[in-house]
Amino acid sequence: MRQFYLPELTKENTRFTLPIEESKHISRVLRMKNGDEIQLLNGKGLVAVAAITDNNPKATEVDILRFEEFPLPAEEIHIAIAPTKNNDRIEYFLEKATEIGVTKVSLLLTDNAERNKVKLDRFEKIFVSAMKQSKRVHLPILEDLVKTKDFINAHPNGLIAHCYEDTKTNIFTSFKAQSCPIIIGPEGDFSEQELALAKEKGYTPITLGENRLRTETAGLYAVTVARLWLDMNS
Structure with a gap:
């Protein structure tokens, strides 16, 4: 139907x-x-x-x-991501992440931001189209651009994917279904100050594999792993 x-x-x-x-x-x-x-x-x-x-x-x-x-699922897949310079790439992420099962997307205004303005109306239409295509009944929540430090202060104890030399854990073993946002930086990565604040606020650095991924690819990787975690632990 x-x-x-x-x-x-x-x-x-x-x-x-x-x-x-x-x-x-x-x-x-x-x-x-x-x-x-x-x-x-x-x-x-x-x-x-x-x-x-x-x-x-x-x-x-x-x-x-x-x-x-249909009741709202108790599990959450919350991705906070820096919009890419190429708008097509972030739109691709939004579409595919919705199909996979993301429940909330927050847009980050990072120190090394490639984009400081977005068209929320356009992004919301992508959410709606992907929701219908994938037969979902809950529309993901979309949050407007917010500075990284403000997001971290409001959402402590998450996971952060970055490219600095660091001790990192596997995302699959670190993910928790409740209140565990995963933050993904821009192509230029998070600044050292942003990374330090995240660690101070309880964020765990994670690895997304050995290959260096583009921002939108890293976001999809994170959504997919979180979805697999939920499927295996439901």
């Missing part, structure tokens, strides 16, 4: 008008007709099966047939 995103979906109403983007897709791309059934998601675990009552390409109307609610 085709899925469509409707953030205002609640159990209190049984009739909704879809936004224009979803309405156009239903009417002009999929050529769906009145009476066809679709699935609506609010990104917070609420799912509804609905019947199209008016396939208007500007404002499709639907009636809810039934609801189903």
Whole structure:
């Protein structure tokens, strides 16, 4: 069944008008007709099966047939990552990380930042598209750019991937499902001051293997390992 995103979906109403983007897709791309059934998601675990009552390409109307609610998973995969200079690369990370199972992405403004502005609306659309494609019912949380020191102070006791000579542990053995953000720096790495602060606040330096990885690759590696850890320990 085709899925469509409707953030205002609640159990209190049984009739909704879809936004224009979803309405156009239903009417002009999929050529769906009145009476066809679709699935609506609010990104917070609420799912509804609905019947199209008016396939208007500007404002499709639907009636809810039934609801189903899915609780938010207790486990968290929280990646804090510095946006890449090439916007396509960070967008690729966001899409694939959502498909794999990331639950939260925080964007870091590091001392060696390659990008100090991002288009959150664009990133959120990527999250929505990837959520629907991968049949997820919870939309990952996206947090705007924040200075590394502020993030570390607000989220102590995580994991930090960096390229300095250091004593590091394997990410698989260090990951914990609860309150364990994994921070990934820019291509120029974290500054020595950022690394020192992270260690002071209880961050464990981790290795992501012997090869040096690009920022977005390191992020995907971390998400994948965390997902495997959760699958093996569920």
